Amino acid sequence: MTLTSSxxxxxxxxxxxxxxxxxxxxxxxxxxxxxxxxxxYYALLSEERRExxxxxxxxxxxMHNPEPLYPFDTIxxxxxxxxxxxxxxxxxxxxxxxxxxxRIINGYLYISPNAVTDPVEIGRRAELFGVRAGHYFQxxxxxxxxxxxxxxxxxxxxxxxxxxxLPDTEPESSVFEHRGLYSSYQLLTTYGELLNNLFEMGxxxxxxxxxxxGAYLTFREFCQAAFPGISDxxxxxxxxxxxxxxxxxxxxxxxxxxxxxxxxxAELILPExxxxxxxxxxxxxxxxxxxxxxxxxxxxxxxxxxxxAGYTHSDRAWIDxxxxxxxxxxxxxxxxxxxxxxxxPLDAILAERVRVTDEYRSYLPTEDDRDSFDGLVELARKVFxxxxxxxxxxxxxxxxxxxxxxxxLGDVFVAxxxxxxxxxIFYLHRNEIYSALYDxxxxxxxxTEARGETYWRPEVERRRRIRxxxxxxxxxxxxxxxxxxxxxxxxxxxxxxxxxxxxxxxxAGGEDGGDGExxxxxxxxGKATGRARVITDPEQLHEVEDGDILVCRITAPSWAxxxxxxxxxxxxxxxxxxxxxxxxxxxGLPAVVGTGFATVTIRTGQLxxxxxxxxxxxxxxxxxx
Amino acid sequence: MNSPSPYVLWLDDPSxxxxxxxxxxxxxxxxxxxxxxxxxxxxxxxxxxxxxxxxAAGLADRAREVRARAVTADLAEVQALSxxxxxxxxxxxxxxxxxxxxxxAYAELESRTGQAGLPVAVRSSGESEDLAGASFxxxxxxxxxIKGAEEVLQHVRRCWAGMFGAAVLTxxxxxxxxxxxxxxxxxxxxxxxVEARAAGVMFTLDPxxxxxxxxxxxxxxxxxxxxxxxxxxxxxxxxxxxxxEILRREVAVQETQFRFDPAISAVGLVPVEADRxxxxxxxxxxxxxxxxxxxxxxxxxGAPQDIEWAVSESGDVHVLQVRPETVWxxxxxxxxxGERKSAVDHVLARFAGVGLTQRAGxxxx
Numbered sequence: 004m005t006l007t008s009s010x011x012x013x014x015x016x017x018x019x020x021x022x023x024x025x026x027x028x029x030x031x032x033x034x035x036x037x038x039x040x041x042x043x044y045y046a047l048l049s050e051e052r053r054e055x056x057x058x059x060x061x062x063x064x065x066m067h068n069p070e071p072l073y074p075f076d077t078i079x080x081x082x083x084x085x086x087x088x089x090x091x092x093x094x095x096x097x098x099x100x101x102x103x104x105x106r107i108i109n110g111y112l113y114i115s116p117n118a119v120t121d122p123v124e125i126g127r128r129a130e131l132f133g134v135r136a137g138h139y140f141q142x143x144x145x146x147x148x149x150x151x152x153x154x155x156x157x158x159x160x161x162x163x164x165x166x167x168x169l170p171d172t173e174p175e176s177s178v179f180e181h182r183g184l185y186s187s188y189q190l191l192t193t194y195g196e197l198l199n200n201l202f203e204m205g206x207x208x209x210x211x212x213x214x215x216x217g218a219y220l221t222f223r224e225f226c227q228a229a230f231p232g233i234s235d236x237x238x239x240x241x242x243x244x245x246x247x248x249x250x251x252x253x254x255x256x257x258x259x260x261x262x263x264x265x266x267x268x269a270e271l272i273l274p275e276x277x278x279x280x281x282x283x284x285x286x287x288x289x290x291x292x293x294x295x296x297x298x299x300x301x302x303x304x305x306x307x308x309x310x311x312a313g314y315t316h317s318d319r320a321w322i323d324x325x326x327x328x329x330x331x332x333x334x335x336x337x338x339x340x341x342x343x344x345x346x347x348p349l350d351a352i353l354a355e356r357v358r359v360t361d362e363y364r365s366y367l368p369t370e371d372d373r374d375s376f377d378g379l380v381e382l383a384r385k386v387f388x389x390x391x392x393x394x395x396x397x398x399x400x401x402x403x404x405x406x407x408x409x410x411x412l413g414d415v416f417v418a419x420x421x422x423x424x425x426x427x428i429f430y431l432h433r434n435e436i437y438s439a440l441y442d443x444x445x446x447x448x449x450x451t452e453a454r455g456e457t458y459w460r461p462e463v464e465r466r467r468r469i470r471x472x473x474x475x476x477x478x479x480x481x482x483x484x485x486x487x488x489x490x491x492x493x494x495x496x497x498x499x500x501x502x503x504x505x506x507x508x509x510x511a512g513g514e515d516g517g518d519g520e521x522x523x524x525x526x527x528x529g530k531a532t533g534r535a536r537v538i539t540d541p542e543q544l545h546e547v548e549d550g551d552i553l554v555c556r557i558t559a560p561s562w563a564x565x566x567x568x569x570x571x572x573x574x575x576x577x578x579x580x581x582x583x584x585x586x587x588x589x590x591g592l593p594a595v596v597g598t599g600f601a602t603v604t605i606r607t608g609q610l611x612x613x614x615x616x617x618x619x620x621x622x623x624x625x626x627x628x
Numbered sequence: 629m630n631s632p633s634p635y636v637l638w639l640d641d642p643s644x645x646x647x648x649x650x651x652x653x654x655x656x657x658x659x660x661x662x663x664x665x666x667x668x669x670x671x672x673x674x675x676x677x678x679x680x681x682x683x684a685a686g687l688a689d690r691a692r693e694v695r696a697r698a699v700t701a702d703l704a705e706v707q708a709l710s711x712x713x714x715x716x717x718x719x720x721x722x723x724x725x726x727x728x729x730x731x732x733a734y735a736e737l738e739s740r741t742g743q744a745g746l747p748v749a750v751r752s753s754g755e756s757e758d759l760a761g762a763s764f765x766x767x768x769x770x771x772x773x774i775k776g777a778e779e780v781l782q783h784v785r786r787c788w789a790g791m792f793g794a795a796v797l798t799x800x801x802x803x804x805x806x807x808x809x810x811x812x813x814x815x816x817x818x819x820x821x822v823e824a825r826a827a828g829v830m831f832t833l834d835p836x837x838x839x840x841x842x843x844x845x846x847x848x849x850x851x852x853x854x855x856x857x858x859x860x861x862x863x864x865x866x867x868x869x870x871x872x873e874i875l876r877r878e879v880a881v882q883e884t885q886f887r888f889d890p891a892i893s894a895v896g897l898v899p900v901e902a903d904r905x906x907x908x909x910x911x912x913x914x915x916x917x918x919x920x921x922x923x924x925x926x927x928x929x930g931a932p933q934d935i936e937w938a939v940s941e942s943g944d945v946h947v948l949q950v951r952p953e954t955v956w957x958x959x960x961x962x963x964x965x966g967e968r969k970s971a972v973d974h975v976l977a978r979f980a981g982v983g984l985t986q987r988a989g990x991x992x993x
Contacts (some may be wrong), residue, residue, distance in 0.1 A: 053729070061822075096981040097979055097981070098979055099979075099981045102978075125980065125981065129980040132976065132979060132980065133976050133980075136976060136979065137972060137976060139940055140975065140976075141972065154685070214975075217978060217979050218971075218975045220978065221971075221974055221975045221978040221984060224813075224978065224983070224984060224985065225964065225984060225985065227967070228947075228984075228985035229839070229841075229964040230839055230841040230842070230868075230962050231834070231837055231869075232842070232866060232876060233841065233868065233875075234868070234871075234873055234875065237868065237871050237873065359870050360869065362841075362869075362870045363841055363870055366840035366841045366870075367964065368838075368961030368962060368963060368964065369961050369963045369964075370966045371963060371965060371968045372963055372965055373967045374968070375964070375968070375969075375971070375974065375984075378970060378971030378974070379971045379974060379975075381971065382971040382972065382975065461671045516830060530912075550926055577909045616873065616874055616875070616877075623816070
């Protein structure tokens with residue numbers, strides 16, 4: 004991947020002026036002309052809003068969407084554009100923070116947090132916020148219980164949704180039960196139900212999230228003031244739960260490995276065959292049925308575990324691609340055969356958490372400080388189960404099921420001759436799908452050829468070509484004018500964007516600063532040297548070899564099985580609370596996240612050094628091997 | 629030894645940890661030795677020996693006079709007093725019994741370490757050092773790489789004379805002269821030299837912020853004298869005392885180091901090997917071992933300490949000196965939080981843009 008000169012993240016004149024290049028100055032790569040037609044009008048830059056769009060600070064959300072958005076997948080970004088923003092502006096409201104704006108530029112999502120700066124307005128909001136957010140904090144556990152009930156109910160309703168091609172003739176039940184409603188109506192309303200279900204879960208997503216992050220941020224700020232230089236992973240380790248749901252899929256795999264050994268099935272799983280062949284072999288074994296029953300139980304819901312951030316349909320879940328869990332299982336079986344204890348040492352982790360917390364407390368200077376520390380630890384621990392577990396309920400479980408339902412709808416379009424492949428549905432925006440379904444209903448109802456039978460195939464092809472071009476383009480980490488202060492809690496905690504990050508980006512200008520060194524957030528301690536393996540698509544994960552250093556835009560917790568082969572990990576984006584950081588701590592892998600440019604600066608095969616203590620990555624050998 | 633109060637006391641003598649005869653510095657090392665820390669072997673020429681010498685030389689009364697006059701004298705006069713008395717100490721004969729005791733002890737140290745002509749460090753250890761607030765840091769003498777009984781005896785005498793150096797006579801922590809005028813004795817410690825790959829000091833708190841969750845290590849290539857005297861800019865390492873994560877490494881470029889220089893048969897400033905100049909003088913394993921050592925010493929002694937250490941070429945870590953930390957331990961604690969309130973109120977205020985700490989600074993730095 005190369006950068007054209009005009010697309011340097013901060014060209015020298017812009018960087019000198021303390022700003023990034025204008026979003027309007029970003030050029031469309033040759034062959035991607037017309038990309039705007041894939042996305043809704045309100046997500047695009049426009050001349051009419053030039054003053055607004057040009058003066059804001061936009062940063063690339065590579066954490067959720069490392070690749071150009073598929074038209075359908077904008078449903079996820081559009082959802083949180085409203086759902087996250089409304090919490091800050093209309094529900095609480097958060098005194099100094101506004102919503103987070105979105106723009107799609109060359110297919111990539113850029114976002115911009117709004118700040119509230121008028122002291123009178125901040126005061127008005129603070130009053131409301133104290134009462135409303137206070138209510139949530141005071142009743143957190145009860146509200147979290149309610150939240151789990153709502154979330155699982157929402158997922159149950161999602162799982163019940165079914166799409167099927169329209170029948171030649173309506174079934175008898177349509178007639179003799181006198182419902183007066185037929186398959187065409189059913190198809191439209193079910194589609195509406197699917198979208199509403201996504202927006203419902205999307206709303207739950209942010210009901211408690213900012214408050215949870217805020218409580219944690221406050222504890223973090225206290226620790227940083229009392230113990231300057233304390234690492235983020237240490238702060239997190241004082242409040243992080245040991246039984247969080249993100250560890251469950253891996254725990255289930257450990258359990259299946261143990262069962263396989265007990266049932267004498269290990270030798271059927273160890274050869275690197277396809278998951279299908281392995282399952283067939285197991286089914287043919289005398290003990291196979293017992294293991295397969297356990298496998299089915301473990302799969303739902305724990306294998307609804309995304310290989311990405313869950314924000315795009317291309318992030319396949321374990322349940323769609325069993326290679327990852329089987330790879331992990333082989334590792335655990337080998338461990339068991341070598342006499343290792345593969346269980347996570349929960350008691351030891353918990354005892355260490357107590358020791359670390361008590362010891363820091365003992366170093367505080369005053370009684371009031373110790374009281375505040377106690378209160379803030381307790382509150383952070385109270386909110387953390389939601390902060391950590393919401394990922395599993397939403398991004399993994401709900402989103403993975405959601406994508407599978409959209410694929411079912413893709414089959415309907417294939418059956419009705421609109422598309423060749425179920426996956427092509429993702430090249431349509433959700434509002435276009437509503438039109439296409441109406442078109443389909445017309446064709447079905449009238450018996451004449453639907454317009455869509457000739458309309459969508461060439462359009463999908465055109466969009467595929469554009470997106471393939473955009474995929475080769477490297478998005479700049481930031482555009483526009485950076486703010487003086489960054490106050491929006493999500494920006495700091497999730498994306499790791501701070502004043503320092505912005506200055507780093509302004510200074511780096513897309514290169515490594517000439518000293519062969521990239522800087523980022525020290526996400527996991529330790530130091531390692533190895534060959535780089537640049538992964539820009541989860542599909543490439545199987546190329547990872549033992550000792551490689553993973554270089555990616557963002558990692559996902561479900562990549563854990565390959566983590567055991569890595570010596571370190573580096574990402575372009577991510578902050579201390581990014582999905583990966585939670586699991587990385589557990590795996591004890593040196594990691595530097597939020598480097599901005601690793602995937603464009605480093606090439607597969609180069610020898611690199613990752614220093615997870617200092618947050619730096621150095622290229623030791625230019626030449627790839 | 630028929631004397632009830634010996635002239636020589638070994639660091640590992642059962643009575644040493646409780647004994648006043650070793651002075652502050654060496655007494656602490658006896659306690660460290662007893663607790664099993666890696667202290668180089670050695671013995672102290674006790675405060676009894678010092679007093680015996682002054683008395684036998686007829687200098688005891690004069691010593692009291694010099695101290696008393698130094699309180700009111702101007703600097704020129706103090707320097708004159710110091711010079712006169714120091715010369716007297718240098719010229720006075722050693723009592724034969726004392727000389728024999730030191731020679732025998734050195735011979736035993738040679739035989740214990742299996743090295744004839746063993747190089748030793750000769751250091752003053754004052755009775756006054758452990759007085760609250762009086763570190764006497766850098767005020768007393770240290771002589772390195774001293775070989776043979778003759779040289780040892782000569783440097784013991786120099787340490788005694790050093791008690792009357794102008795700097796010691798005018799030392800007034802917080803304007804209090806009583807420490808100087810008191811008739812404190814001195815012990816001279818004799819210890820095997822550690823051939824240090826790197827050496828320096830470390831604190832069981834951050835000496836800049838007072839943060840007790842850190843161990844701060846300063847070290848340089850070669851002997852630690854450059855770090856202690858401030859002549860060499862040390863590399864600096866900050867370690868989290870709870871998790872032992874190495875939080876910062878500030879590696880200084882070092883051109884020269886203190887080492888035994890065969891050309892002059894003494895410790896001198898020699899060039900650092902070319903491949904080491906820009907390299908860290910401590911590998912992570914050394915930093916980790918030092919930080920854990922510092923924490924154990926602090927726990928053993930029950931309060932923040934500053935510690936002189938050396939790491940040998942083979943990687944062994946040695947304790948050369950321990951002292952109570954005297955700055956932050958006596959300062960009133962600075963509270964972290966600005967205002968006492970409930971955790972929820974802290975969080976609500978944080979959302980409203982009000983920082984929770986006293987220090988206005990960015991939480992990100």
